[in-house]
Amino acid sequence: MLRIGRGGATVTTTAAPPTKGPAAADRAPRSVPAWRRGLRPYLLSIPAVLIIVGILYPFALGAYYAFLNYAAVVPRPSFVGFENFAEVLSDPAFWTSVRVTLFYAVAATVIETALGIGIALLLNRSSLIGRIFEKVLILPLMIAPVIAGVIWGLMFNPQFGVLNHVLGLGSTFNWLGEHTALWSVVLVDVWIFTPFVAILVLAGIRSLPKEPFEASAVDGAGWVYTFRRLMLPMIWPYILVAVIFRFMDCLKIFDHVYVLTAGGPGDATRTLQIGAYQNSIVNLNYSQGSTYMFLLWVIVFLTARYLVSVLGKAQRRAAGSEE
Amino acid sequence: MAARELGPGQRKFSPASVGADAALLVWFVFSLFPLVWMVLLALKTDAEQISTYFAFTPTLENFVTVLSAEGTRLTSVDFTQAILTSVIQCVGAVLVSLVIGIPAAYAAGRWQYKGSNDVMFTILSFRFAPELMVIVPLFVIYNQLGLFDTNVGMIWVLQLVTMPLIVWILRSYFQDMPAELEQAALLDGYTRRRAFVMVALPLVRPGIAAAALLAFIFAWNNYVFPLILTGSQHTPVTVAVTRFLGGGGQAYYNLTAAAALIAALPPLLVALSIQRYLVRGLSFGAVKS
Numbered sequence: 001m002l003r004i005g006r007g008g009a010t011v012t013t014t015a016a017p018p019t020k021g022p023a024a025a026d027r028a029p030r031s032v033p034a035w036r037r038g039l040r041p042y043l044l045s046i047p048a049v050l051i052i053v054g055i056l057y058p059f060a061l062g063a064y065y066a067f068l069n070y071a072a073v074v075p076r077p078s079f080v081g082f083e084n085f086a087e088v089l090s091d092p093a094f095w096t097s098v099r100v101t102l103f104y105a106v107a108a109t110v111i112e113t114a115l116g117i118g119i120a121l122l123l124n125r126s127s128l129i130g131r132i133f134e135k136v137l138i139l140p141l142m143i144a145p146v147i148a149g150v151i152w153g154l155m156f157n158p159q160f161g162v163l164n165h166v167l168g169l170g171s172t173f174n175w176l177g178e179h180t181a182l183w184s185v186v187l188v189d190v191w192i193f194t195p196f197v198a199i200l201v202l203a204g205i206r207s208l209p210k211e212p213f214e215a216s217a218v219d220g221a222g223w224v225y226t227f228r229r230l231m232l233p234m235i236w237p238y239i240l241v242a243v244i245f246r247f248m249d250c251l252k253i254f255d256h257v258y259v260l261t262a263g264g265p266g267d268a269t270r271t272l273q274i275g276a277y278q279n280s281i282v283n284l285n286y287s288q289g290s291t292y293m294f295l296l297w298v299i300v301f302l303t304a305r306y307l308v309s310v311l312g313k314a315q316r317r318a319a320g321s322e323e
Numbered sequence: 324m325a326a327r328e329l330g331p332g333q334r335k336f337s338p339a340s341v342g343a344d345a346a347l348l349v350w351f352v353f354s355l356f357p358l359v360w361m362v363l364l365a366l367k368t369d370a371e372q373i374s375t376y377f378a379f380t381p382t383l384e385n386f387v388t389v390l391s392a393e394g395t396r397l398t399s400v401d402f403t404q405a406i407l408t409s410v411i412q413c414v415g416a417v418l419v420s421l422v423i424g425i426p427a428a429y430a431a432g433r434w435q436y437k438g439s440n441d442v443m444f445t446i447l448s449f450r451f452a453p454e455l456m457v458i459v460p461l462f463v464i465y466n467q468l469g470l471f472d473t474n475v476g477m478i479w480v481l482q483l484v485t486m487p488l489i490v491w492i493l494r495s496y497f498q499d500m501p502a503e504l505e506q507a508a509l510l511d512g513y514t515r516r517r518a519f520v521m522v523a524l525p526l527v528r529p530g531i532a533a534a535a536l537l538a539f540i541f542a543w544n545n546y547v548f549p550l551i552l553t554g555s556q557h558t559p560v561t562v563a564v565t566r567f568l569g570g571g572g573q574a575y576y577n578l579t580a581a582a583a584l585i586a587a588l589p590p591l592l593v594a595l596s597i598q599r600y601l602v603r604g605l606s607f608g609a610v611k612s
Binding site: 063123249 | 346348350355357360372373422424427430439449451452460461462463464482483515544547551564565568576579580583587591595601606610611
């Protein structure tokens with residue numbers, strides 16, 4: 001993965017760390033045999049690798065479950081090959097979950113990115129009010145999403161909730177109804193995570209060199225032109241980092257959606273992780289839940305690879321090496 | 324204060340800047356209103372909890388109820404115990420991650436060894452993997468091993484949250500540290516281990532503190548792991564708060580709000596104390612500011 005250095009122009013890859021090999025940093029006066037020096041990074045990594053193995057084992061087991069008929073009522077499971085996949089992929093409920101998840105991820109990411117860039121630009125002006133707000137910008141981001149869900153749940157309540165009262169919607173508007181629930185959980189996501197995009201983009205804007213902007217001001221370029229042609233290409237890598245984090249997290253969204261709707265009404269907000277939860281923990285059909293997760297993992301993996309390659313290209317372009 | 328130099332995209336006062344401030348104000352009303360409402364609701368009495376008015380006689384009674392045996396009797400949630408459990412599990416998880424993560428981050432930041440990228444990316448992939456993929460097998464394994472609903476079981480699974488964060492952030496700090504400093508220490512006759520402890524570690528101490536505190540916040544805020552892997556004995560605050568919502572028939576919105584406020588406070592305070600490091604931490608070291 002590529003990393004953004006200080007200033008959009010100095011982009012370095014992690015593939016080229018400060019020292020190439022052990023030799024440069026290791027001219028110890030007390031001579032340690034070369035083979036032992038070569039082993040050093042491995043020895044230091046052993047505990048972490050052990051933990052990784054400890055976590056990869058259940059991961060692998062979870063993937064294996066997808067090929068069994070394992071459920072609480074089937075304590076001695078047997079290998080069934082791709083039967084679960086055939087079953088899940090022909091189940092309309094699964095495709096509803098896919099649609100809900102993708103809609104959620106795209107809607108939340110697009111809205112948060114647009115708002116986040118806007119807020120970053122406004123805060124960058126460093127007005128008095130902006131400097132005060134910047135201090136409290138991240139508060140929603142630091143509250144547990146499930147607690148945000150609890151708070152919004154209290155506010156969404158049609159009779160006792162404050163939203164209908166303040167917005168003058170009477171006591172009948174149902175925020176978590178069949179047609180509104182998905183938008184409402186996206187709204188909560190926007191409330192929590194827009195600051196995440198905003199602080200990343202703001203950090204990007206603040207790291208930009210001043211000269212190109214002075215030059216464009218001298219040339220009399222308009223604000224919109226300067227933003228689109230100068231600033232946007234330079235902060236694009238920062239925006240992409242935020243988009244990657246948001247989109248990937250949205251694909252596996254669970255916490256606040258679960259506490260607000262538990263996937264309902266019906267299956268209106270039944271995201272893939274909530275679907276997997278219902279299958280494996282509520283219905284105790286481990287194999288079916290694991291099949292959901294296996295398929296979600298494939299989606300996450302492919303999306304991650306695509307987005308990271310886009311990020312790499314954008315960073316090279318921001319660094320000035322046109323391809 | 325001297326006239327501030329204008330950075331990219333910054334401009335002097337104009338009518339447009341009033342509009343910009345107004346737009347910011349709209350966002351912050353939206354952003355802070357739920358928090359303000361939570362505080363108000365937490366201060367309301369049982370009789371006022373279903374009112375949507377802003378004027379009322381505030382009371383601190385709800386906090387007392389939530390934290391006392393009375394709250395446990397009403398809602399069957401021992402919230403004081405839940406806070407203690409959260410502290411034990413989160414501090415435990417962060418300490419384990421630090422002990423095993425610092426050497427790994429140092430190795431990956433200092434040397435480009437065979438397989439280092441594989442190790443780092445495997446650790447990062449934990450951050451993006453769907454949690455239930457690992458929880459479902461763990462649910463089965465924990466029940467067999469007797470780790471279900473224990474602090475040890477939770478500290479183990481929270482490594483998925485804390486380890487990637489700590490290793491990736493600290494690697495970026497170790498990479499930024501010039502290797503010459505340690506070489507100088509080695510030339511002065513320090514052993515490799517002393518050079519690490521006396522030179523490298525103190526230099527990245529702010530990074531370690533920020534990474535540890537951020538990992539603490541995310542461990543504290545985690546919900547899906549304890550939801551499935553704990554029962555009633557070792558439930559952390561996130562799960563405990565939601566229990567207030569489903570208390571047999573009678574609703575306690577004011578108690579729920581008070582509990583939510585208590586549960587939200589530690590991460591908020593920690594976050595404000597490490598604000599300078601948040602961008603770098605939240606982006607796993609990808610964006611430095």
